[in-house]
Amino acid sequence: MPRDLTCVYRALDVAEADIVAAWLDDQGITVHVKHRHAGSQVPLTVAPRGIEVCVIDPAQVESAEALVREHLQHRKEKTDENAAGRSIEAVCEECGKASRFPFEQRGTVQTCPHCRRYLDLPEA
Ligand SMILES: [Zn+2]
Secondary structure, three states: OOOOOEEEEEEOOHHHHHHHHHHHHHOOOOEEEOOHHHOOOOOOOOOOOOEEEEEOOHHHHHHHHHHHHHHHHHHHHHHHHHHHHOEEEEEOOOOOOEEEEEHHHOOOEEEOOOOOOEEEOOOO
């Protein structure tokens, strides 16, 4: 095993580490994932700080770090998108039209955007 590995990413599990490693590999970065040999169920006692994705070639560390930042940013945007995309549908008893509301408003009383009457949003 090469010495002086530089860890550029700590994943919470092997699956995530593999995604980052494969992605970096696609960008031409040679990586080594620590603890991979332990299988998919790595106990936290083995990897208390997560699964480390390391760069073997010191010359590639900088670009790898930049790529990881990009990856994290992209993932965050995706998560935000998912959260924003979560909504519930409610059918107004007064006018019979369906409307979508933010998921956070489930189980509350809102106003029907079509007829402006009160509308009970379902729990889920
Ligand atoms: Zn209505």
